[in-house]
Amino acid sequence: MTCDKWFLFAAGLALGLIAGGCDWAGPDASGERGGSDLNDVLNDRLPLADSPARIFCDLSHFDINLPGGFGPDPSIETDTGCGVRLTRSVESQAMAIYLGNPIALEEDGSFRTHFSFRIHGAGGAEDDDGPGADGFVFVLQRAAASALGVGGGSLGYGRIWASAGVEFDTYSNHGLHAGDEFINDPDGNHVGINVEGSLESLETASVPKRLNDGDVWWVWIDYDGQVEQLSVRLSESEERPADALLSAEIDIPGVLGGTTAWIGFTAATGGGYQRHDILSWQFQTEGRSIAE
Numbered sequence: 001m002t003c004d005k006w007f008l009f010a011a012g013l014a015l016g017l018i019a020g021g022c023d024w025a026g027p028d029a030s031g032e033r034g035g036s037d038l039n040d041v042l043n044d045r046l047p048l049a050d051s052p053a054r055i056f057c058d059l060s061h062f063d064i065n066l067p068g069g070f071g072p073d074p075s076i077e078t079d080t081g082c083g084v085r086l087t088r089s090v091e092s093q094a095m096a097i098y099l100g101n102p103i104a105l106e107e108d109g110s111f112r113t114h115f116s117f118r119i120h121g122a123g124g125a126e127d128d129d130g131p132g133a134d135g136f137v138f139v140l141q142r143a144a145a146s147a148l149g150v151g152g153g154s155l156g157y158g159r160i161w162a163s164a165g166v167e168f169d170t171y172s173n174h175g176l177h178a179g180d181e182f183i184n185d186p187d188g189n190h191v192g193i194n195v196e197g198s199l200e201s202l203e204t205a206s207v208p209k210r211l212n213d214g215d216v217w218w219v220w221i222d223y224d225g226q227v228e229q230l231s232v233r234l235s236e237s238e239e240r241p242a243d244a245l246l247s248a249e250i251d252i253p254g255v256l257g258g259t260t261a262w263i264g265f266t267a268a269t270g271g272g273y274q275r276h277d278i279l280s281w282q283f284q285t286e287g288r289s290i291a292e
């Protein structure tokens with residue numbers, strides 16, 4: 001049975017539109033698809049809301065992992081609502097934030113997501129394009145509800161097994177080993193597609209303009225499970241680009257070990273530091289283009 005569902009995240013809440021019968025597919029004790037109704041789960045855990053720019057105004061529906069504590073509330077005010085600050089401009093900080101319940105992807109793993117971000121307050125260690133480090137990752141994972149990996153150049157994503165991620169990296173760590181993990185950064189300003197908690201990206205694309213210059217960026221990530229292709233678009237405007245910045249062939253259900261996942265973000269600083277702010281977020285599993 002086809003299940004059309006898309007989620008408009010706002011104020012820490014989600015809007016689930018469901019056509020036809022649809023079973024919730026969160027991981028159970030065996031890691032297999034569960035049987036509770038998706039509509040009931042959404043109504044219980046994620047009441048209806050109105051705007052992707054207000055998703056982070058209430059963080060009670062998120063699992064947050066920040067060793068040592070954040071200090072100030074990570075929810076921040078923006079011109080259009082609220083964002084979440086993944087790290088402050090301090091050295092050696094890491095954070096993970098995930099929606100509080102796992103989300104069911106399509107049977108072939110297909111999904112689309114769209115978010116905006118701002119990286120600013122760069123300082124500390126420098127590479128060829130200036131100060132600031134290290135970056136953040138959009139993550140789908142089945143390791144744990146609040147999984148946080150290795151920090152620093154591993155962006156809080158390193159060693160999160162059963163995962164796929166898209167990194168936005170602002171510091172060149174090419175050739176650096178984080179524990180037993182090799183990092184193959186092409187430069188200090190790029191986007192990469194990663195799996196299984198590895199920072200040896202499947203594909204990378206350099207970005208000419210600094211990602212941590214304080215401007216707002218918009219991102220569209222699409223996974224077509226029928227052809228097993230993940231595509232990433234990046235823009236300095238709200239208009240979705242016609243062409244992808246980069247893409248890679250990935251069997252996401254195979255990598256995850258299923259078709260449900262916790263979804264969210266990780267980020268980290270090291271000797272260089274900066275604020276990583278996510279300003280809005282939408283996620284869609286089937287239906288119209290998220291840009292429509």
